[in-house]
Amino acid sequence: MPQPSPETILARLRSVAGPDGRSDIVSLGMVSDVIVRDGRVMFSLTVDAARAHALEAFRRSVEDAVKSVEGVTGALVVLTAERRGNPMGEVPPARPTPPAASPAVRPAPPRAAPAQPAERPAAGAPRPGIPGVGRIIAVASGKGGVGKSTTAANLALALQAEGLSVGLLDADVYGPSVPRLLGLSGRPETTDGRIMIPMRAHGLKAMSIGFLVEENTAMIWRGPMVMSALTQMLREVDWAPLDILVVDMPPGTGDAQLTMAQQVPLAGAVVVSTPQDLSLIDARRALAMFRRVDVPVLGIVENMSYFIAPDTGRRYDIFGHGGAREEAERLGLAFLGEVPLEMAIRETSDAGRPVVATDPDGPHAAAYRAIAKNVLAALSGARPKPAPRIVFEEAQPGR
Numbered sequence: 001m002p003q004p005s006p007e008t009i010l011a012r013l014r015s016v017a018g019p020d021g022r023s024d025i026v027s028l029g030m031v032s033d034v035i036v037r038d039g040r041v042m043f044s045l046t047v048d049a050a051r052a053h054a055l056e057a058f059r060r061s062v063e064d065a066v067k068s069v070e071g072v073t074g075a076l077v078v079l080t081a082e083r084r085g086n087p088m089g090e091v092p093p094a095r096p097t098p099p100a101a102s103p104a105v106r107p108a109p110p111r112a113a114p115a116q117p118a119e120r121p122a123a124g125a126p127r128p129g130i131p132g133v134g135r136i137i138a139v140a141s142g143k144g145g146v147g148k149s150t151t152a153a154n155l156a157l158a159l160q161a162e163g164l165s166v167g168l169l170d171a172d173v174y175g176p177s178v179p180r181l182l183g184l185s186g187r188p189e190t191t192d193g194r195i196m197i198p199m200r201a202h203g204l205k206a207m208s209i210g211f212l213v214e215e216n217t218a219m220i221w222r223g224p225m226v227m228s229a230l231t232q233m234l235r236e237v238d239w240a241p242l243d244i245l246v247v248d249m250p251p252g253t254g255d256a257q258l259t260m261a262q263q264v265p266l267a268g269a270v271v272v273s274t275p276q277d278l279s280l281i282d283a284r285r286a287l288a289m290f291r292r293v294d295v296p297v298l299g300i301v302e303n304m305s306y307f308i309a310p311d312t313g314r315r316y317d318i319f320g321h322g323g324a325r326e327e328a329e330r331l332g333l334a335f336l337g338e339v340p341l342e343m344a345i346r347e348t349s350d351a352g353r354p355v356v357a358t359d360p361d362g363p364h365a366a367a368y369r370a371i372a373k374n375v376l377a378a379l380s381g382a383r384p385k386p387a388p389r390i391v392f393e394e395a396q397p398g399r
C-alpha cells in the first residue's frame, strides 16, 4: 500500500478541531512539519505549556485521527509546550526531598493515580513513579563517547543475571544506540493503539526513540518535544512488572539533561567516565547536575580503564588507569567498578550481542556483574564493596 503524503495527513488534520473546539489544528498553527516514513507519521503539536498535561486526551485523539488515514501504520504525536526565550523548556527548581532509599530492590506496588491527573505537577514536586516498576536508575556521562550506552546495556544485563527483571530505556533521543546495542529493529506493537509493548532482547525489555523514527533521520528536536517523547517512552510503555529500569541518558550536562534528570523519577544515577583528566572534569559536572536535582549518585564506573594485550595477557594502563577510583574517593562517592578497554566489548556491543549476554562467564561479563552488585548495594543504602580487580592469568586468544 502506498504510504500517505504529509499533505494527505495535513488534509485529515484540517478536520480536527483545536482544544478551543472552533478552528482546526492546522489553521491554528499547532502542527509542526509532518514526517512520514514507511507509513509511520510523526509530528508535534504546539500547545500552551500550562495546559500540556490537560491536553493528553486531545493528543491521543489527534493520533487516532492520523491512524485512521489509509496507509498509516503508526503515529507518534508529541505535545510541544513552547516557552519563549527558553528553548529547552523551563527547568524547575530542585526537588525538595530526595527519593527515600528503601532497604531492598523489589517491584514497587502500583501507585495510586495523582489526585489531580489533569494538572501539571507543581514545579519542585516529586515526579510520580511508574506503576509496577521498582527502581529507575540513570546511566550518565559528562560527555559523549565514553561508553555510557555500552555500560548501560551490559549493566542492565548484569542486573538481570542477578535474578531481577530489567528494562532498558534509551533516553538518548539525539543519538539512540539501544537498537544497535541489543540488535533490535522494527517498531513496537501497541496494546490498544496507545500503550506500546516494549521490544525484547536477551531477556531485557527495551524502548528507544530509535524504534519510532527511522535510523539516520536527522533529529533536530526542540526541548519540549524531547521531553514529550521521553514521557511517552516512560509512561506509555507497558514496562510492568520490572524490578529495575535502566535509563541510558543523553551525554552531557546541559539543560536538556538536567530537565530529564528531573522529569524521570530516578532512584539514583551511575556516572560513567574514562580515566583521563578531561573526562573526569566532565564527570564532575554530571555529579553536580544530579546533586542539583536531588538524585543520589550511586557511584562512578571507570570505562576503558586498562588494556590487556591479547597476545601476552599483559595489562597496560594506557590512560593512566585509576583516575575515576581516585576521583570517587576524593568526592566521597562509591567506586562501582572498572571495565577494560577491550575489543570483544566493542565488537559485541556494536553487533547487538552485548558481552554479558553472549559470554556470561567470561572476564568482561564478570566486570559488569561486579558493577551490578555494587549498584544494588548502593541502591539498598549499603556502601558498596571495592570492585574486585579482574586478574588475567594468561593470554586469552581471541579476547
Ligand SMILES: Nc1ncnc2c1ncn2[C@@H]1O[C@H](COP(=O)(O)OP(=O)(O)OP(=O)(O)O)[C@@H](O)[C@H]1O
Pocket (backbone or CB within 6 Å): 141, 143, 144, 145, 146, 147, 148, 149, 150, 151, 172, 175, 177, 250, 251, 303, 304, 305, 339, 340, 341, 342, 343, 345, 346, 347, 349, 350
Ligand atoms: N570497554 C570498552 N572497550 C572497548 N570499546 C568500548 C568499551 N566501551 C565502549 N566501547 C566502544 O566505544 C564506542 C562508544 O561507546 P558508546 O556508544 O557506549 O558510548 P557513549 O558514551 O554512549 O557514546 P554517545 O554518548 O556518543 O552515545 C562504541 O563503539 C563502543 O563499542
